[in-house]
Amino acid sequence: MRLLTSLWKFSRIPLPTNFGKVSYGIPRSLAAFTGGRCGYGTQSDGPRAISRYPVPYRKELPYDIVELMEEVERKGGFLPNVFKVMSHRPNEFRAFFAYYDVLMNNESGNLTKADKELIIVATSANNKCPYCVTAHSALHRIYSKKKTLADQVIVNPELADLSPRDRAMLEFALAVAKPENITEEHFGRLEEHGFNREDAWDIAMVTAFFAMANRIAHLTDMRPNEEFYILGRVPKETSEE
Numbered sequence: 001m002r003l004l005t006s007l008w009k010f011s012r013i014p015l016p017t018n019f020g021k022v023s024y025g026i027p028r029s030l031a032a033f034t035g036g037r038c039g040y041g042t043q044s045d046g047p048r049a050i051s052r053y054p055v056p057y058r059k060e061l062p063y064d065i066v067e068l069m070e071e072v073e074r075k076g077g078f079l080p081n082v083f084k085v086m087s088h089r090p091n092e093f094r095a096f097f098a099y100y101d102v103l104m105n106n107e108s109g110n111l112t113k114a115d116k117e118l119i120i121v122a123t124s125a126n127n128k129c130p131y132c133v134t135a136h137s138a139l140h141r142i143y144s145k146k147k148t149l150a151d152q153v154i155v156n157p158e159l160a161d162l163s164p165r166d167r168a169m170l171e172f173a174l175a176v177a178k179p180e181n182i183t184e185e186h187f188g189r190l191e192e193h194g195f196n197r198e199d200a201w202d203i204a205m206v207t208a209f210f211a212m213a214n215r216i217a218h219l220t221d222m223r224p225n226e227e228f229y230i231l232g233r234v235p236k237e238t239s240e241e
Contacts, residue, residue, distance in 0.1 A: 082222065118169075124213075147233055
């Protein structure tokens with residue numbers, strides 16, 4: 001499943017120095033960061049549950065869902081809480097991640113993976129969704145190699161260090177998110193920066209899907225994994241100390 005290969009190639013992401021001596025020069029799983037935690041449950045490491053809805057035990061879930069969860073956890077070293085929370089409704093879990101895979105791993109058009117993640121960050125911040133802002137800021141840092149741009153967009157996209165192209169893209173996404181009545185003027189501003197009508201569709205679909213995801217996160221009081229806060233922030237070293 002392309003969702004796995006695109007989202008969770010985290011084996012070379014560096015670990016924070018205060019988690020002990022690590023080797024930056026060879027592939028490492030984030031399992032070292034997480035302490036190899038594999039249990040599913042409603043509780044996070046903090047005082048708050050990851051969801052107000054119950055999270056099924058692994059043995060209670062259908063095999064295909066367990067298989068996907070274990071693959072994601074094995075590749076990334078931790079299981080993002082959205083997988084646990086959505087497993088409360090297995091059929092909706094399957095539909096949610098199938099559409100996610102179609103939207104986020106479509107390689108046609110002019111949107112990069114970093115573009116899509118920045119759209120999610122901007123619109124999720126507009127929708128006040130802590131989970132999606134935190135998780136997709138991490139993914140944006142990884143794909144873009146820019147450590148601060150997502151943070152700037154979260155605080156105030158108008159003052160962020162955006163290129164004219166990225167600003168036009170986010171303005172269109174936020175118009176869809178607010179929502180505004182989309183007019184030919186909106187399309188025209190995108191076209192000035194190299195986006196065509198199919199690109200506009202892609203921007204809108206990512207925005208719309210994550211508007212739904214934002215509302216699910218609000219409903220369930222979904223909590224971000226602590227691991228997301230460090231991803232893409234620590235510089236990689238080339239040799240083992």
